[in-house]
Amino acid sequence: MFHSKITRRLVTSFLLIVLVSLSLLGILLLNYFRDYTMQQEKNALILNAKIIETSLEDQLYSRDVSGLHTTLQELHEKTDLRVTVIDADGAVLGDTADPNQAMNNHLDREEVQQAMTEPYGLAIRQSETLNENLMYVAVPVYRGGQLIGIIRTSSSLVSMEQSYHTGLRVILSALFFALLAALIIAIWLAHRQVQPIRCLSLDAMEIASGNLHKRLQWQSGDEFDTLVQTINQLTRNLSAKIQESQAEAEKMSLILNHTDNAIMLIDERGLIVDTNRQAEEDFQLQGNALHRHSIHVIGSAELSETAQEVCRQGKAQTITLTIRQGDAVQTFQVFLAPFYDGPDELVLAVFHDISLLQEINQRQAEFVSNAAHELATPLTSISGFAETLLDDDFKDPEASRHFIAIIYREAQRMNRLMKGLLELARLDSTHGQTNVKRRPVAINKLLHQTAEQLQQKASAKKQPLREEPSPTPLYVLAAPELFSQILYNLTENAIKYTPEGGTIHIKARQEGDRATITVTDNGIGIAPTDLPRIFDRFYRVDKARARKSGGNGIGLSLVKFLVELFDGTIDVKSQIGQGTTFTLTFPLTTKS
Numbered sequence: 001m002f003h004s005k006i007t008r009r010l011v012t013s014f015l016l017i018v019l020v021s022l023s024l025l026g027i028l029l030l031n032y033f034r035d036y037t038m039q040q041e042k043n044a045l046i047l048n049a050k051i052i053e054t055s056l057e058d059q060l061y062s063r064d065v066s067g068l069h070t071t072l073q074e075l076h077e078k079t080d081l082r083v084t085v086i087d088a089d090g091a092v093l094g095d096t097a098d099p100n101q102a103m104n105n106h107l108d109r110e111e112v113q114q115a116m117t118e119p120y121g122l123a124i125r126q127s128e129t130l131n132e133n134l135m136y137v138a139v140p141v142y143r144g145g146q147l148i149g150i151i152r153t154s155s156s157l158v159s160m161e162q163s164y165h166t167g168l169r170v171i172l173s174a175l176f177f178a179l180l181a182a183l184i185i186a187i188w189l190a191h192r193q194v195q196p197i198r199c200l201s202l203d204a205m206e207i208a209s210g211n212l213h214k215r216l217q218w219q220s221g222d223e224f225d226t227l228v229q230t231i232n233q234l235t236r237n238l239s240a241k242i243q244e245s246q247a248e249a250e251k252m253s254l255i256l257n258h259t260d261n262a263i264m265l266i267d268e269r270g271l272i273v274d275t276n277r278q279a280e281e282d283f284q285l286q287g288n289a290l291h292r293h294s295i296h297v298i299g300s301a302e303l304s305e306t307a308q309e310v311c312r313q314g315k316a317q318t319i320t321l322t323i324r325q326g327d328a329v330q331t332f333q334v335f336l337a338p339f340y341d342g343p344d345e346l347v348l349a350v351f352h353d354i355s356l357l358q359e360i361n362q363r364q365a366e367f368v369s370n371a372a373h374e375l376a377t378p379l380t381s382i383s384g385f386a387e388t389l390l391d392d393d394f395k396d397p398e399a400s401r402h403f404i405a406i407i408y409r410e411a412q413r414m415n416r417l418m419k420g421l422l423e424l425a426r427l428d429s430t431h432g433q434t435n436v437k438r439r440p441v442a443i444n445k446l447l448h449q450t451a452e453q454l455q456q457k458a459s460a461k462k463q464p465l466r467e468e469p470s471p472t473p474l475y476v477l478a479a480p481e482l483f484s485q486i487l488y489n490l491t492e493n494a495i496k497y498t499p500e501g502g503t504i505h506i507k508a509r510q511e512g513d514r515a516t517i518t519v520t521d522n523g524i525g526i527a528p529t530d531l532p533r534i535f536d537r538f539y540r541v542d543k544a545r546a547r548k549s550g551g552n553g554i555g556l557s558l559v560k561f562l563v564e565l566f567d568g569t570i571d572v573k574s575q576i577g578q579g580t581t582f583t584l585t586f587p588l589t590t591k592s
Contacts, residue, residue: 007190014186015179022178026171033167037160038135045137046120048081049153053141068094082134084152086112093149097127106152111138115150124157133157204231212239262332262351265339268311270304273346282330282351303334307347310336321351331358378410436565440589441478443508443515444469450487451506454495461500465491468507474515476586478566486562489555490519490582498523498579514585522579531572535560 052075072083076096085093090107106112114121115138123136138152203216212235216228256263262279264272275285306319316337323330332351339348385403392400451467458465476483487506494504498521505520526534535556563570567587574580 007194010190010193011183011186014189015182018179018182019175022175026175030164030167030171034164037163041135041155041160042122042137045135045153045155046139048079049137049139049151052083052153053139053151072096082154084154086150086152088147088149109136111136111152112150114138115140116147133161200228200231207235212242260353264349266307266347266349268308268345270307279351306336307349310338310347311345314338329355331355378414381410382407436479436482438477438479440475440591441480441483443474443476443517446480446484446487447506447508447517449484450491453488454491457492457495458504461495461498463495463498463500463502463504465504466506468505470508470510472510473591474508474510475589475591476515476566477589478586482562483566486559486584487517489559493555494519494521494523494580497521510588511585513588515588517584518581520579520581525576525578525580526572526574527576531574534572
């Protein structure tokens with residue numbers, strides 16, 4: 001019970017108040033009782049002295065001392081007072097305490113000296129004769145205006161002192177029992193006042209431990225109700241703020257973990273403090289090894305130096321960073337900014353992967369270069385032969401016809417190139433793709449049409465063109481003219497790049513819920529280093545040979561684009577000197 005500091009303070013304060021109050025009251029009562037008793041005793045002694053003066057008026061100062069002693073003794077027996085008769089010189093004429101023995105001169109006594117100048121004299125001291133405290137009152141006696149003597153009465157203070165001590169004991173006893181009662185009442189009151197505080201403290205500690213659904217339940221009709229309502233309101237506000245913060249944190253975590261940018265927090269020592277999921281995937285970092293990974297694991301001293309500079313200067317910087325991981329090369333645009341987390345100075349690094357953009361820019365540059373080169377070659381031929389014709393003035397008809405044939409062939413080549421580019425541009429646009437009308441297309445029918453269209457070219461190079469339709473009808477959802485162009489381009493390429501006497505084989509079959517078409521030749525083949533780029537625009541394995549055969553590097557890129565447009569896939573396998581096989585797969589559909 002007394003483990004509570006509030007209880008101890010309340011009980012101590014209550015007892016201190018009771019102790020001080022009762023002590024002051026007891027002291028005041030005792031002093032008042034003593035002063036009152038003394039005053040009554042003094043008045044009684046003065047009155048008795050005056051009465052004695054009147055009763056002894058006739059014989060008081062006669063020289064018959066024996067008769068005076070007898071009278072004083074009778075008065076003592078009746079009043080139990082000690083009476084002393086003193087003349088003006090201080091000589092004791094009679095005393096009831098020791099009537100038969102001569103007494104010392106009393107002129108130097110305090111009460112006697114006071115009585116000679118005042119209406120009465122008063123003194124309290126221990127009597128040498130009776131060996132007890134007495135109150136002495138001396139009343140002067142005047143006759144004819146002259147002091148002729150002093151009557152002194154005295155009374156023992158033993159009974160009064162006993163009464164005083166008895167009162168003191170009673171007051172102390174009352175004080176003890178009052179303190180005991182006060183202690184009990186104080187404990188009860190303290191318990192009553194501390195109980196709600198203890199209950200509120202337990203509930204508040206439960207709230208502080210994280211149970212924000214807890215609410216204080218206490219009604220006392222006093223200020224505690226206001227405190228309870230305030231704490232409950234604070235809890236509701238805190239819960240709402242925490243939920244809001246958690247929602248924001250979850251939202252931010254969701255954004256950070258699903259963004260395609262790698263994000264890191266780096267401290268001033270160059271250690272990685274925190275990362276998002278993309279950073280862990282891009283740089284093979286383990287989340288449980290944070291604060292142990294140095295920024296140098298990324299493999300760039302420039303990044304580390306820039307991070308230290310940002311931390312030192314407090315200004316954001318942006319750098320372009322190229323990182324090599326094995327054969328792969330990644331290019332990042334890195335934004336670094338100071339980040340303050342309390343007393344810690346950190347650097348926030350955001351890695352924007354621009355590898356694809358760099359590759360696109362590079363390929364665009366290559367595309368422009370290749371397109372310019374492809375256009376420049378026929379234009380140069382056309383310009384040169386046209387100039388020759390102008391200078392020759394058509395004097396040699398055979399040479400002129402030869403030059404004109406070359407000009408026509410180069411012009412047709414440029415026309416095919418421009419048509420291919422325009423077709424790619426048209427299909428590459430969103431408008432062009434949405435305008436493609438799709439319907440079920442019979443693969444076996446288109447396979448046969450392609451073989452018929454290219455049979456003459458194959459025969460010209462003495463190449464058997466074999467077609468192998470599927471045993472069962474196969475249908476794919478596509479535009480017939482564009483799907484036919486896929487088969488035509490692949491088969492035409494096989495004829496172009498297969499030497500005379502080679503074999504071309506086109507085949508269709510069903511594999512599960514997909515249709516598979518293969519175009520196979522035993523021609524010159526493609527080197528493994530060239531296979532990944534054969535679908536790039538203007539890319540050709542052997543440019544001189546391709547140009548001689550009429551290739552412009554657009555056909556295969558158009559094929560791949562159309563295959564993907566119709567939800568298909570294309571794969572190529574080839575070996576140098578043994579031939580090439582293109583494999584197409586499309587999802588099957590029904591005829592109607």
